[in-house]
Amino acid sequence: MTLETARHYAAHALDLARKAAALGEVPVGAIVVHKGQIIGQGHNQPRALHDPTAHAEIMAIREACAALGSDRLTGCALWVTLEPCAMCAGAIAHARIAHLHYAASDPKGGAVEHGPRLFHQPTVLHKPEVYAGVGEEEASVLLRGFFAARRA
DSSP states (O other), X not given: OXXXXXXXXXXXXXXXXXXXXXXXXXXXXXEEEETTEEEEEEEOOHHHHTOTTOOHHHHHHHHHHHHHTSXXXXXXXXXXXXXXXXXXXXXXXXXXXXXXXXXXXXXXXXXXXXTTOXXXXXXXXXXXXXXXXXXXXXXXXXXXXXXXXXXX
């Protein structure tokens, strides 16, 4: 994959994060890519849907599974603007996603490189290849701005 392609996917996920922010949700966006095509996308919607599981990754995974008619996303890549939490990391493992790309690290709530480091646990049977950092600055600025405005 070229850096241009990686930036394209990261930018699409960031657009979804902006949509979440405009709706008053924590600005996180995610897409699932299969054979170069976006087959699932989502943004955070827990407040709008009154559903604590309506994270961007879960929404994108649900849409991608429906598109493929399967509960397995083997060979797919997930692009997300923030390091996944434990719930989302578990869903990534259960869906058998091959590649996880996340933009910004989340030292407080992340579960991939922080916290429980879910994919490093011996009880997790599927571990995707993990890549961090593409789009990190833009995602971090969006998140910081969102939370600064809420504290003001």
